[in-house]
Amino acid sequence: xxxxxxxxGHAGASASHTLPLSVDRLCYRADGRELLSAVSFAVQADxxxxxxxxxxxxxxxxxxxxxxxLRPSSGRIxxxxxSPAQARARHAMVFQHPVVLRRSVAANVYYPLAVRHVxxxxxxxxxxxxxxxTNLAHLAHAPATRLSxxxxxxxxxxxxxxxxxxxxxxxxxxxxxxxxxxxxLETLVNTMRTRGTAVIMTTHDLAQAxxxxxxxxxxxxxxxxxxxxxxxxxxxxxxxxxxxxxAGELLA
Amino acid sequence: MDGLGASVLxxxxxxxxxxxxxxxxxxxxxxxSLVALAFGCIIALPLGAAVAVLRFPGRGLVVAAxxxxxxxxxxxxxxxxxxxxxxxxxxxxxxxxxxPSAMVIAQCVLIVPIIAALTYQTVADLHEKYDEQxxxxxxxxxxxxxxxxxxxxxxxxxxxxxxxxxxxxxxxTVIIVGGNINHYTRVMTTAIALExxxxxxxxxxxxxxxxxxxxxxxxxLAQVVRDAASRRYG
Amino acid sequence: xxxxxxxxxxLAIVVVCLLPSVFAQPARASDKPFIIVxxxxxxxxxxxxxxxxxxxxxxxxxxxxxxxxxxxxALDMGKRCDADALLVHAKQAELKYxxxxxxxxxxxxxxxxxxxxGPSSDPAHIGGMNNPAAAFKKIYHDKAIFLSRGDxxxxxIRELALWKxxxxxxxxxxxxxxxxxxxxxxATLNTAREMDAYTLTDRATWISFKNxxxxxxxxxxxxxxxxxxxxxLVNPARCPETKVALARKFMDWLLSAHGQHVIASYRLDGRxxxxxxxxx
Numbered sequence: 067x068x069x070x071x072x073x074x075g076h077a078g079a080s081a082s083h084t085l086p087l088s089v090d091r092l093c094y095r096a097d098g099r100e101l102l103s104a105v106s107f108a109v110q111a112d113x114x115x116x117x118x119x120x121x122x123x124x125x126x127x128x129x130x131x132x133x134x135x136l137r138p139s140s141g142r143i144x145x146x147x148x149s150p151a152q153a154r155a156r157h158a159m160v161f162q163h164p165v166v167l168r169r170s171v172a173a174n175v176y177y178p179l180a181v182r183h184v185x186x187x188x189x190x191x192x193x194x195x196x197x198x199x200t201n202l203a204h205l206a207h208a209p210a211t212r213l214s215x216x217x218x219x220x221x222x223x224x225x226x227x228x229x230x231x232x233x234x235x236x237x238x239x240x241x242x243x244x245x246x247x248x249x250x251l252e253t254l255v256n257t258m259r260t261r262g263t264a265v266i267m268t269t270h271d272l273a274q275a276x277x278x279x280x281x282x283x284x285x286x287x288x289x290x291x292x293x294x295x296x297x298x299x300x301x302x303x304x305x306x307x308x309x310x311x312x313a314g315e316l317l318a
Numbered sequence: 319m320d321g322l323g324a325s326v327l328x329x330x331x332x333x334x335x336x337x338x339x340x341x342x343x344x345x346x347x348x349x350x351s352l353v354a355l356a357f358g359c360i361i362a363l364p365l366g367a368a369v370a371v372l373r374f375p376g377r378g379l380v381v382a383a384x385x386x387x388x389x390x391x392x393x394x395x396x397x398x399x400x401x402x403x404x405x406x407x408x409x410x411x412x413x414x415x416x417x418p419s420a421m422v423i424a425q426c427v428l429i430v431p432i433i434a435a436l437t438y439q440t441v442a443d444l445h446e447k448y449d450e451q452x453x454x455x456x457x458x459x460x461x462x463x464x465x466x467x468x469x470x471x472x473x474x475x476x477x478x479x480x481x482x483x484x485x486x487x488x489x490x491t492v493i494i495v496g497g498n499i500n501h502y503t504r505v506m507t508t509a510i511a512l513e514x515x516x517x518x519x520x521x522x523x524x525x526x527x528x529x530x531x532x533x534x535x536x537x538x539l540a541q542v543v544r545d546a547a548s549r550r551y552g
Numbered sequence: 553x554x555x556x557x558x559x560x561x562x563l564a565i566v567v568v569c570l571l572p573s574v575f576a577q578p579a580r581a582s583d584k585p586f587i588i589v590x591x592x593x594x595x596x597x598x599x600x601x602x603x604x605x606x607x608x609x610x611x612x613x614x615x616x617x618x619x620x621x622x623x624x625x626a627l628d629m630g631k632r633c634d635a636d637a638l639l640v641h642a643k644q645a646e647l648k649y650x651x652x653x654x655x656x657x658x659x660x661x662x663x664x665x666x667x668x669x670g671p672s673s674d675p676a677h678i679g680g681m682n683n684p685a686a687a688f689k690k691i692y693h694d695k696a697i698f699l700s701r702g703d704x705x706x707x708x709i710r711e712l713a714l715w716k717x718x719x720x721x722x723x724x725x726x727x728x729x730x731x732x733x734x735x736x737x738x739a740t741l742n743t744a745r746e747m748d749a750y751t752l753t754d755r756a757t758w759i760s761f762k763n764x765x766x767x768x769x770x771x772x773x774x775x776x777x778x779x780x781x782x783x784x785l786v787n788p789a790r791c792p793e794t795k796v797a798l799a800r801k802f803m804d805w806l807l808s809a810h811g812q813h814v815i816a817s818y819r820l821d822g823r824x825x826x827x828x829x830x831x832x
Contacts, residue, residue, distance in 0.1 A: 135450050155456060165451040168469045168551060177465075178455040209551045225455070405633040405793045413793075415634055416588055416619060497588075497619035500602070515738030516597045517763030 084145045084156045084232050085111040085264060087132065092141035094127060101127055104141070105290045107283055109266060111232075114259050116279035116296070117268040120311065123285040125268035126162070129237050132266070133159045155182060157233035162241050164222035166210035171202055171221055174210045175228050182229065196228035200254060216247030223254055234258060236267040240274065252278060272312065276300060284308045325523035332524055333531075339501075340525075344532065347505040350418050350492070351485040354425035358481050362430045363474070366437025367463040370445050384438060387431030396494030399424040403495065416497040421505070424491045429481035436477035440470040472548040479537055486533050586615035587798045590627075590635035592706055593736050595781070596620035598756035598825050603818045604811075612801050622736065624704030630654055633791030636799035641706035641754070641781045650784065657800075658784035659807055662815050662826040665779050666710060667758060668771035669741070670696075670750035678750075679770045685718040687771045692720050695729040697749035699740050702732025706779075711752045714776065741767070754779055756825040781826070783807070806830070 087109040094102040102124045109115055117125045130136045132143055134150035145153035167174050175196050179189045197203045200220040205213065210221060219239055226234050236255065240248040255278070259265050269275055275282060275296075282299040284292035284307075291305040303309045332340060369380050401407050403415040403423075414420045444466045452462050467474065489507035496503035498512060506529040513522035595601055596618060605616050619629065623640040630638050631654050638655060640646060650658050668678065668687055676696040678687040691698050701708035702724070715721060722730040731749070733740045737757045744751045745765040753761075758769070771777075783803050788796040805811045812828035819825070 130450070133454060135453055154454070159454045161451060161454070165448050167465065168471075170551075178457075181456045181458075181461060211551075405791065407632075410633070410793065416617060497617070499617040499619060500605075502615070502617055512597075514742065515593065515736050517738055517741060517761040519742075519763055 084148060084153055085109060086146065087233070087266075088142075088144050089132070090142040090144070092128075092131065092143060093139045094124075094131060094136065095139040100288060102131070102288045105285075105288075106141075107290060107293050109233075109264065111264050112262065113264060114278055114280040115264070115266045115283060116275045116281070117266065117283045117285055118272070118275045118279075118311075119268075119270065119285035120316075121270055122287075123270075124288045125270075125285050126237050128285065129159070129235050129266065129268055133157065133235050135159075156231060157235055158226035158229045158231040159235040160219070160222045160226050160237065160239050162238040164218055164225075166213070166218050166221055168209070168211055170207050171210050171213070172197065172206040174221055175224050178225055178229055192228045192230075196224040199227055199257065200224040201250070214247075216243050216250065219243060219247065219251060220254065223251065223258075227258065231263060233264045233266065236265065238268055238270070240269075240271070248274070272314075284311070286311070322523065324520045325527065328520050328524035329527035329531075332528055340528075342501065343504055343506055343509050344528070346418065346503075347486060347507070347529070348532070348536075350421045350505060351425060351482060354422045354429065354485050355478065355482050357422065358426050358429040358433055358485070359478060361426070362433035362481070363437050363467055364463065365430070366434040366477075367441045367467050369434070370438045370441035371459055371463045371466065381435075381438060384431050384435040388435050390428060390431065392428060392488050392491040393494065395427050396424055396491035399427060399491070399495050415495065416499060416503060418496070418503055420495040421492045421503060424495045425485040425488055428488060428491060429485050432484055433477050433481040436480060437467070437470075437474060440473045440477065441466045444470050472544050475540055475544045479540055482536065483533065486529070584613070584615050585795070585798055586617050587636040587795050587802055588617045588619060588634065589637045589639055589799075589802070590619050590621060590625075590629040591639040592623050592626060592641055592781075593620045593738070594641070594707075594754045594757045595639060595826075597736075597738055598760040599820060600756070600815070600818055600826060604814055607814055608802065608805055608811075612798075612805060614798055614801070616802060622701070622703050622705030623709070627654070630786040633786065633793060635786055636794045636796070637783065637785055637802055639781065639783050641779055642709045643780045643782060645706075645709060646782050646784065653790060654787055655784040656787045657803070658782050659803070660829055660831065661781045661783045661806055662812075662828045662830070663778060663780045664755045664826050665772065666707065666752055666777040667755055667769045668750060668752055669744070669758060669767050670770045671748040671766050672768050673748070673766075674770060675748075676750070681771050682774050684714050684752075684771050684774050684776050688714055688718045689720065691750055692718070692722060695727070697729050697731065697747055698722070699744050699747070699749045699751040700724070700730065700732045701737065701740055701751075702734045703736070705737070707737060707752060707754055710779070714752070717776065756820075759820050759823060759825060780829075 089108070090106050092102055092105040093100065105128065117128060119125050127136070131138055134154045167177060172193055175193045176189055179192060184192065194203070197206055200223055202217065202220055202224055205217065210218070213221060240251050243251065252274070255265060255267070267278070279296040282292065282294055282296050283290060284299065284305070286307045292299060292303065292308050299308070300312065303312055369377060369384070399420065400415065402409050403412070403420055404410055405415070414423070445462070448466060448469070452465060457465060487507065489511055492505060493508045493511060496505070496508065498504050498508040506525060510522050510525045510529070513525060591601070601618050605618070608616055619635065621629065623642045623645070626635070626638055626640050627645065627649055629635045639661070646655070646658055649655050668684060670678070676691045676694040678690050681687045700711055724730050724732045733743050737753055738761060740751055741753060741761050742763055743749070745763060745767050748766070783806055785796060785799050785803060786794045788794050806815070807830040812830055815826050815828045816824065
């Protein structure tokens, strides 16, 4: 990568103000069904965390809860004691289907900077840098709604990048992308990661998890079954469900 | 068909030989309706967006009220505004009755529910899609309202045009609060009403044709601009 | 490469369209003093106001803003203090109105007459009669279609008085041939033409009415059809906001020898529509 030098706002591991994240007996119920049951884990700074599991396991839900978009039915989510709003200002989320605003690509990246009152003098530089890193600079003035799926996903990542978050939450970011776009995206996420941004990413794609993760949280049917270093998880999964999943079996 | 044919000829004649009186009436019609539209938009766009984005008790009731008020009878609005602005009414001291300002107020009352209800529809649909993303980016309720209004701008042109159409076509309301005073509050619709009262039906229809052509022109212009812009901005 | 917000074309168009209309002055919102005159429709529809108002405005230097409604509605406007002077045609009602304290200084101004018009086929055979009450009786017994204004206007008040003279009380709820239009004179004449109906109209409106079709005058020339117009001021004791001094200048002009002469000089199709009769 020949991207610009690390932005000063990207927090190094030692400088994190929001991590560790600790999740304690988290439950989420909707329409009388328990979608997440007693999930507990902690995330330290400076790791690439992958929440792995089959579709419908509750991965996306868990991410939304951590981001503060939903309120837990019971249990606690704590970003170093910050309020949900304070915490949300320090992480960025990239959705599986990102919504791009009906304006230019550059304006889309500019928008959250204005929302979060980033000093005006900084905004342009941050936008330019984010677009260069995500290889979108040539599309800066194009209408964002005209971008391809892969480009829109990169734009969502550029938006996150420009915010210089301490943690980035990625919800199945490559679920709808072709291999080429997926590779671009993974390279980008790795770049963010190597610059000191902690990553929490959900995926149901085993190969992707193998490529990227340093740590795996294995979720199945709303329960956290494993929380292990990636190496250990892929070699010696503890639970029968994880073993089956790794063996390529369909989990019901 | 004879009557209509004569009307079309009269209409063409009126447009070709635009006299000072008719020009004054046309200008006043558009002035009143466009000013009413401007104020209507200033009120109705944020109102519709607020109802779509904010959650408050009685919200369902407000939505129902807006939808119902889309069909407000113009005459009733005219009478209520008349009584409010009458010298013996609560706002009599302002001396607004039988002035163009009174017509602006009455048209504004008529079109605010229309624009607000249509805005609500557009923004509520967008909000469903955008809500989590905007909250994630850090947008508060107020900012979200205006972001959604801006993102829905191409659809909202239709809402604004609907309001304009209602305003420019209104007759019962403006004849009551404006008084159809010659050279002062006479607009296209009240002039049409007057000519039909005088039995000059060809002239009345001709004025109607002029009004429709002009209103159509504005609508077309707005649509062309919108289509061009939406091709450009996606 | 810049990333500043770009100039937005649609917004620009909206602003360009709206700005002139916001800043433009309304057609004639002069600072000239003005009064509001509530009047009957016949004076406006016949073109009388179009003829005399420019002369009055020139002589007095004030704007006369005429709101033309039926006599009943004009009197109501005065009750609510929304007019400064009234020009109507229902003398009995006007005298009561003054007695009740709503108006002051009522004067006879001018007159013309009512006529009964109907289809030229004249199914009730009233053509050429000179007694309107007798004509109404024939219409009643033949159940020929008759249109009543039904709007408390001066013409409507006179029509009801004629039925009373004839000793009859047609009711729209009971008599299918007797229909209330609830509309102004012009609209009622438009309806009469389409329905081949009889109706009572003032002569000024009739002469200036352009959609006569098959309608024609069938009964005229009776003292019972005499149509007196009056002018008065809205009582300033009840309505302190009224511009009584200006309104009085307007009324005095109409009642002056010059004003009376101007009224008499108004012609439509070569015919005099209003006959001044103010007491000098």
